Amino acid sequence: MAEALSDEVQAGPSRESAMEGDSVGWGIVGYGWVARDYMAPGIRAAGHRLVAVADPGEASRSAAEAEGARAHADIAGLIAEPEVEAVYVATPNHLHRAAVEALAASGKAILCEKPMAASLRDAEAMAASVTRAGIFYGTAFDQRHHPAHRAMRDCIREGRLGTVTAVRIVYACWLDRGWASFQGQDNWRIDPQQAGGGALIDLAPHGLDLCDFLLDESIEDIASLTQARAQDYAVDDGALLIGRTGSGVLANLHVAYNCPDVLPRRRLEVVGTTGMLTAVDTMGQTPGGRLTFTDGTSGGSENIAFDVEASPFLEQVRAFGSALRRPEERAAYSAERDLHTMRLLARAYGEALAPAA
Ligand SMILES: NC(=O)c1ccc[n+]([C@@H]2O[C@H](COP(=O)([O-])OP(=O)(O)OC[C@H]3O[C@@H](n4cnc5c(N)ncnc54)[C@H](O)[C@@H]3O)[C@@H](O)[C@H]2O)c1
CATH class of the missing domain: 3.30.360.10 (Dihydrodipicolinate Reductase; domain 2)
Known part of the structure; x- marks a missing residue:
């Protein structure tokens, strides 16, 4: 990523500042191509903060850490981050459902990549989980x-x-x-x-x-x-x-x-x-x-x-x-x-x- 990190991200914002103003604390599940090349730059350009990512891939986690984000191998670590208010899900399609269900249960807002899922059955389960949890959900139709x-x-x-x-x-x-x-x-x-x-x-x-x-x-x-x-x-x-x-x-x-x-x-x-x-x-x-x-x-x-x-x-x-x-x-x-x-x-x-x- 070419863009310089903001001072705030490098310093690591406090919990209080994370929840204030229009700067949203983001998490990303699946820090691959679209997350790295398009979403993370979008988060920075909007003046928001990429707080943490979850990705089992070591290279993806290293890339996130190089951007100043904390990196977890598992989604549970990201969910435990109080500064993460909204989570962008950008895993391969068949993994959207598990991520969205876990995030919905945690109460975090979710922006999930398209297609919603790899199967209609998974998409139906996802819609039911976000409705049940009453959380803010959007599919990322950029x-x-x-x-x-x-x-x-x-x-x-x-x-x-x-x-x-x-x-x-x-x-x-x-x-x-x-x-x-x-x-x-x-x-x-x-x-x-x-x-x-x-x-x-x-x-x-x-x-x-x-x-x-x-x-x-x-x-x-x-x-x-x-x-x-x-x-x-x-x-x-x-x-x-x-x-x-x-x-x-x-x-x-x-x-x-x-x-x-x-x-x-x-x-x-x-x-x-x-x-x-x-x-x-x-x-x-x-x-x-x-x-x-x-x-x-x-x-x-x-x-x-x-x-x-x-x-x-x-x-x-x-x-x-x-x-x-x-x-x-x-x-x-x-x-x-x-x-x-x-x-x-x-x-x-x-x-x-x-x-x-
Ligand atoms: N809106 C768009 O223009 C656009 C463009 C590209 C991709 N996408 C969508 O974004 C999603 C990701 O696509 P991509 O091209 O970035 O894929 P990618 O293969 O480049 O990246 C996927 C990432 O998910 C990680 N991953 C695998 N299993 C995981 C798990 N259990 N938990 C967390 N992370 C896991 C991988 O390690 C990898 O870093 C897909 O749903 C795709 O359809 C949308």
Whole structure:
């Protein structure tokens, strides 16, 4: 991590200061690629504190300690940390359930990575556990927080597209058998038991949730075709999904692990009767990209401005921290809505999501 640690983190904040103000004390369960490269920098940039991590991997724990966090091999050690108010869960998918259940019982707030779980059964158990415990839970749909996607939602709400008719998404990348974010890290994404599926379960949740975010309504009907075409592993390396919202907006998503990263592969379009929004290279973990509005009468296009510096992870940390302090903002999060997204994924796989071991 390149960024310098704040003085407060290096000194180790007191219990009292940890609970005060807008600076949230975070824990992370699973300090791998996304936690290290995107969430931890987001926590720092938001002025929050990464207090502790839990990870059985020695390299991951060393990396966290180098960032000034305390590192535990087991989640119990992290739960015992009073300064940890909110916990980001970023383990392989099949381990989300155990972490969320333990954290819910401890009373800590939880931001759990997508997909919610590797199986619908696990996701249902997780939703039940956070409801039972009455804790603040959110699934980490960072794409809701990309400034370009927020600007798109504003345009749609202002009526610039007229009657919205369709959402079209391409979200693809290259993930071969040998892919690893860090040397020696397992490629759990190609193991059906650990991941719950392939490109579909990994990448489609973002698009399905974005439809909900942009349109203020869920996809209700869904169908899909998957392929295992270019890679040599057991899970799907590509999928096409078609969906329809309750009011009749159509959505299509092409997700893939078999698309070279240098090809155009991240595109989000929302089409309406009076115009169209096109976002290019906004889907993903990084800030920036381009957003244009095309007028449905003249055909002319204009760029729509948004904050190109703020990453979706930074904005996600800010939003979750703000809702932690202000319970009235928690309506933006819903385990029930996220469970609906899991049900769509299960239906897209033909009810065949692998049960967790
Ligand atoms: N929102 C996004 O853009 C995005 C991007 C990447 C990954 N993700 C999600 O984040 C999660 C992690 O993905 P990743 O790519 O960072 O994986 P990764 O393999 O790089 O990291 C996973 C980490 O979890 C640790 N771990 C394994 N078992 C554990 C346990 N029992 N308790 C605690 N830690 C444990 C591993 O040692 C490793 O450090 C997945 O659910 C993935 O779908 C989301």
